[in-house]
Amino acid sequence: MKGTPLTAISARITAVDTYDIRFPTSRELDGSDAMNPDPDYSAAYVVLRTDAVDGIEGHGFTFTIGRGNDVQVAAIGALRHHVVGRSVQELCADPGSLSRDLIGDSQLRWLGPEKGVMHMAIGAVVNAVWDLAAKRAGQPLWQLLAHADPEWLVSQVDFRYIADALTPEDALTLLRKGREGLDERETVLLNRGYPGYTTSPGWLGYSDDKLTRLAKQAVADGFTQIKLKVGADLDDDVRRMRAARAAVGEEIRIAIDANQRWNVDEAVEWTNALAEFDPYWIEEPTSPDDILGHAAVRRGVAPVKVATGEHVQNRIVFKQLLQAGAIDVLQIDAARVGGVNENLAILLLAAKFGVPVCPHAGGVGLCELVQHLSMFDYLALSGTTENRVIEFVDHLHEHFTAPVVMRDGHYTAPLTPGFSATMHAASLAQYRYPDGTFWAADLAGAEEVA
């Protein structure tokens, strides 16, 4: 068997390399909202290296907004011993086995369980494995998932703590039914893309003129929904909402987003005070932990819809939001929960309860990641894009080797193999904190001034 690449057979993960990547976005007030006045969009970035001859790496990250990105990097490092030495082939054939090992680490589990810093670290590593698997398969992740065997997909889901709402049998039924018409939908997806909406006009830090200009631009760009940040000052919100509605007309949906600013009563009062401008949904009206609170808000603001999810910690809280009838729109985030495996569980829960999924995105690379999950959902689970849109924010895409491509308000289907998580090496070298070229110069300058 001379010439057989033995390393391809026995390839192992050889390294889990981490990078503290931070972008100085706070200096432009991009991304400012009622709870996050000055985010520095950041990524606790991880690269899985192997000794396979193909040289393919798995990339993943947790998105943060600045301080604490070092803690997130340390958390990813704490998972290293579960990953290094594993067979690449086995890992890519069954990412769920690693997911279960990471979530089940009996000592690390104390730091969650399944929430916050440790759980997001698990998400970064698990997503990097899916990136590796899709690259090795030569497919974009959405396509790998959409054409995967339903039984195998079910095997990738952890039903612990959600079996009272979704059993493996339920999941299999949904996935089998979801495949009907897949090929036709794939053609539509490849031709048309997946609808997006844009938050770019609505950041709190922007002037009314900028808001109006960007809102009109959004409509011209083909978006049928925009979003405004609210919750800092009601008079301001009334004025901004009026300006936005005047800018986009009656047909365009305007979502509003309070970023958890309110208590339950405030959420109801404030939202109703904006009702005359016909907001489509109110997003994150209160704490993402408050299932019963969201249910009360929903009762209080109908017909305005209630949306949440970007800060929902795991499938168990999503399960309850659905069980309690607390939300009209479920907003997954690709880098908050425990990675693709947990997002499969969440997509299945949403399908079971018939609630549309409209992902959170923006930040660094969240658009790049989450489009794959929505496209899978469309092709092989929900089967529709009706009332479904992926958030789009036009920030920092230039740092990715396969950035999202928008066309007429739609995400075009990415064709590059993988999970679209890979950043340019030059970006990593420039924005690594504190020793990348940008930060080294910036911090030296700050020292000089001081």
Added chain:
Amino acid sequence: MKGTPLTAISARITAVDTYDIRFPTSRELDGSDAMNPDPDYSAAYVVLRTDAVDGIEGHGFTFTIGRGNDVQVAAIGALRHHVVGRSVQELCADPGSLSRDLIGDSQLRWLGPEKGVMHMAIGAVVNAVWDLAAKRAGQPLWQLLAHADPEWLVSQVDFRYIADALTPEDALTLLRKGREGLDERETVLLNRGYPGYTTSPGWLGYSDDKLTRLAKQAVADGFTQIKLKVGADLDDDVRRMRAARAAVGEEIRIAIDANQRWNVDEAVEWTNALAEFDPYWIEEPTSPDDILGHAAVRRGVAPVKVATGEHVQNRIVFKQLLQAGAIDVLQIDAARVGGVNENLAILLLAAKFGVPVCPHAGGVGLCELVQHLSMFDYLALSGTTENRVIEFVDHLHEHFTAPVVMRDGHYTAPLTPGFSATMHAASLAQYRYPDGTFWAADLAGAEEVA
């Protein structure tokens, strides 16, 4: 004004020093349960140093069970800039101001919010401030809290996201009423102590003989309640529960604890299968995030009570457990949530809903801390110890300068000023990981063997 200690007037926090302290408890199977087979009880330990002439330090910690303690230490370090340079006097007069700043850090908030690693780090720092405040006041913390002005206590509580269940006015009413009869209860407390229960007999790793011997010893020691870990194997649990009931007789309460092992249906079936042995409560039957799940379990296992809380991430989840009628017993933990301030909120919520608080303790120093909160609750809020017990585990107390003292199954009231959080310097030097004397020798030995 020669001789006036200026430093006492203008004293500042000068350092936030952290220590990664780990004890090799996994080698004895102490602390083993259905989800935590091999814990190495650990503390991410913090010392606040000041330039005050009194030389008093504030000590606090997060409890963990081994791996990841370094991540927890990094998280405490990420809070340092909020603390260093603050006025000691202002900080001790209003720990709530720091608590709000830490929880409200707009960038760090992304890593929670208010849950997991970052929130536990906040708890460690906030608790260290309360330790400093009580030491400077020359009082044990329970006494400082119990004699504090109700208005001031209310000012220490963050009502965000709980105001729909507990308003500041509600809190003030409860605290004013709670003070009636305080002096009489303080006499009782000083004479008799606060009732405890013991988990020492019931670890999963113990043989039936050891269980029986320790259960009888617990009764002889004056405890009226013991606890058994369950959930790994039903046949084993039936046998162990039978042995425990035989050992202690009919009058002693036996709580059982599944440490989140089950889904909702399993929890109901398993608990009911043990009902013939009259378990007092089933603790952590399922995920601590599953409010609706606990409510379903409670309906399914009555009259066995449902208890949870040691892994409940914050006041918002406790609020909902109470609103949903999901628990009979609320188990605070001194080092899981955001410190004393958040535990005040939780104690007030429990009082409002009339649910008894039976703290989780054990681990490293959790008994030392949480006794203060229960004693405050007895003296100045709930006014009773009926159906209230603090968990007691006889592990690792020797490392504290003011360890708990049990007498006839009761926690005696600590009289040493502070929050009882201070470890011996020798313990820190010995068990600091990986360079303390114990670990350096242990790791060198392991290397030699390998």
